[in-house]
Amino acid sequence: MEEEDFYFPDTDLDLSFTSTVTDRTFASSSGRSSLTSSFNDRLSTSSAVTTSSSTSTINHRRHDPHWSAIKSAKHLSSDGNIHLRHLKLIRHLGTGNLGRVFLCNLRGDSSARFALKVIDRNNLTTAKKLSQVETEAEILSLLDHPFLPTLYARIDESHYTCLLIDYAPNGDLHSLLRKQPGNRLPIQPVRFFAAEVLVALEYLHAMGIVYRDLKPENVLLREDGHVMLSDFDLCFKSDVVPTFKSRRYRRTCSSPSLRRRKSGCLFSGEKKYEREEIVAEFTAEPVTAFSRSCVGTHEYLAPELISGNGHGSGVDWWAFGIFLYELLYGTTPFKGGSKEQTLRNIASTSNNTVNFHVEGCDSEEARDLIEKLLVKDPRKRLGCARGAQDIKRHAFFDGIKWPLIRHYKPPEEVRGLVVKKSPRSHVSHVIAVSPRRRKWVLWRALSYLLRGKSSNGGSKNQSNSNYYHYIGKSHVSRKHV
Numbered sequence: 005m006e007e008e009d010f011y012f013p014d015t016d017l018d019l020s021f022t023s024t025v026t027d028r029t030f031a032s033s034s035g036r037s038s039l040t041s042s043f044n045d046r047l048s049t050s051s052a053v054t055t056s057s058s059t060s061t062i063n064h065r066r067h068d069p070h071w072s073a074i075k076s077a078k079h080l081s082s083d084g085n086i087h088l089r090h091l092k093l094i095r096h097l098g099t100g101n102l103g104r105v106f107l108c109n110l111r112g113d114s115s116a117r118f119a120l121k122v123i124d125r126n127n128l129t130t131a132k133k134l135s136q137v138e139t140e141a142e143i144l145s146l147l148d149h150p151f152l153p154t155l156y157a158r159i160d161e162s163h164y165t166c167l168l169i170d171y172a173p174n175g176d177l178h179s180l181l182r183k184q185p186g187n188r189l190p191i192q193p194v195r196f197f198a199a200e201v202l203v204a205l206e207y208l209h210a211m212g213i214v215y216r217d218l219k220p221e222n223v224l225l226r227e228d229g230h231v232m233l234s235d236f237d238l239c240f241k242s243d244v245v246p247t248f249k250s251r252r253y254r255r256t257c258s259s260p261s262l263r264r265r266k267s268g269c270l271f272s273g274e275k276k277y278e279r280e281e282i283v284a285e286f287t288a289e290p291v292t293a294f295s296r297s298c299v300g301t302h303e304y305l306a307p308e309l310i311s312g313n314g315h316g317s318g319v320d321w322w323a324f325g326i327f328l329y330e331l332l333y334g335t336t337p338f339k340g341g342s343k344e345q346t347l348r349n350i351a352s353t354s355n356n357t358v359n360f361h362v363e364g365c366d367s368e369e370a371r372d373l374i375e376k377l378l379v380k381d382p383r384k385r386l387g388c389a390r391g392a393q394d395i396k397r398h399a400f401f402d403g404i405k406w407p408l409i410r411h412y413k414p415p416e417e418v419r420g421l422v423v424k425k426s427p428r429s430h431v432s433h434v435i436a437v438s439p440r441r442r443k444w445v446l447w448r449a450l451s452y453l454l455r456g457k458s459s460n461g462g463s464k465n466q467s468n469s470n471y472y473h474y475i476g477k478s479h480v481s482r483k484h485v
């Protein structure tokens with residue numbers, strides 16, 4: 005497609021957003037819309053972004069080309085703010101419930117590309133839609149995470165509200181799924197995408213934000229193949245009381261040397277041992293979150309959302325279960341012939357009745373995790389008590405070094421995923437390793453680090469890059485209601 009330039013007139017903006025050059029690759033292809041009826045949740049915090057380009061530059065990514073471009077443009081602006089006249093629209097990326105999204109860059113600086121979400125407030129006919137715009141702007145202004153978009157500027161000019169955010173050139177996961185045989189992905193790419201989404205949800209929950217619209221359409225893919233959750237207009241926010249607790253948990257181990265170890269090791273049979281570990285855990289779940297609004301996308305709605313008796317952050321863990329199922333099986337588990345039937349199927353589900361009689365993944369761990377997430381009673385659902393920690397510990401994610409998650413290399417075997425190599429990707433793949441192998445890898449890494457320390461005077465940077473390098477080499481291993 006030929007790229008066209010759109011120039012913002014300095015005074016009148018009315019004609020600036022009427023272009024219909026659409027990049028179909030990025031338009032949502034599912035037709036699954038999110039429910040927005042009875043949206044009435046109010047955010048509890050005051051808006052952090054009220055004027056144009058007021059987003060703070062204390063962001064840890066201030067040295068990246070996007071922030072540098074923003075800073076230069078601000079210097080050139082007489083009032084120190086970004087205005088629409090500073091932006092050059094390149095093409096239309098897609099249209100959503102609230103507005104249109106354009107690819108753009110700053111005039112005179114094509115090194116950094118952005119997505120500009122343009123909302124014409126004159127077109128928002130209801131108070132509910134206006135409130136959704138404010139919700140999205142407010143949530144975006146709070147985010148600072150590699151798997152979530154950064155808000156570089158909010159621009160309020162004339163009757164437009166524009167949000168300048170990260171551009172994700174690899175489209176969305178739903179479109180990617182449609183390019184795969186059977187509309188499903190192999191287990192390793194699923195582990196990769198699911199792990200990143202899990203970490204993004206964990207961060208949102210720690211900020212007191214309940215997402216409520218998880219679906220492959222809202223998981224965008226960055227240039228380097230890593231995920232970026234989008235669409236925050238259905239979120240709601242509550243308080244979080246972070247806790248730091250020691251917890252005992254049992255792990256199955258097979259090493260015979262454990263037999264000789266102290267009381268923490270429970271003998272259970274000839275070769276298998278259960279070891280009790282005491283782990284200090286940080287949990288920050290919005291446990292007091294409560295809403296009665298029925299919002300989301302039919303196939304992803306949790307039973308408590310449909311019943312309308314009130315819901316909290318557990319709806320995101322239910323949706324995470326549906327998300328995993330869809331990536332692995334190419335469909336959703338409660339899908340009916342109509343939206344009403346889908347809702348009836350979800351409402352009538354009882355615990356442990358997920359239908360796995362469809363062609364797709366045969367991983368027992370995956371099925372077990374999905375079953376534990378798709379539990380009707382939110383009090384018994386995995387993730388609802390201690391948040392993402394419990395899900396991260398599930399065998400499905402065995403072997404993932406969570407602190408290194410953003411350094412994992414995106415899956416290369418996925419058809420249609422064009423990944424630009426990033427210097428950050430040191431760790432080769434998200435491959436499951438046995439506890440024994442993991443211990444060996446850690447032990448080798450430790451001795452490698454110690455050796456490095458004595459020979460290079462203990463340079464921190466040197467040790468870290470060696471560690472990543474070492475781990476890498478040793479193969480650690482649809483619209484609204």
Ligand SMILES: Nc1ncnc2c1ncn2[C@@H]1O[C@H](COP(=O)(O)OP(=O)(O)OP(=O)(O)O)[C@@H](O)[C@H]1O
Pocket residue numbers: 030031032038097098099100101102103104105119121153169170171172173176221222224234235237483484
């Ligand atoms: N940061 C981005 N980078 C690349 N494409 C984007 C970006 N944000 C949105 N898009 C594309 O623009 C389209 C419209 O996005 P938008 O967020 O406005 O609405 P939506 O995702 O369809 O959801 P809703 O209607 O619920 O708001 C999306 O389908 C997506 O493909």
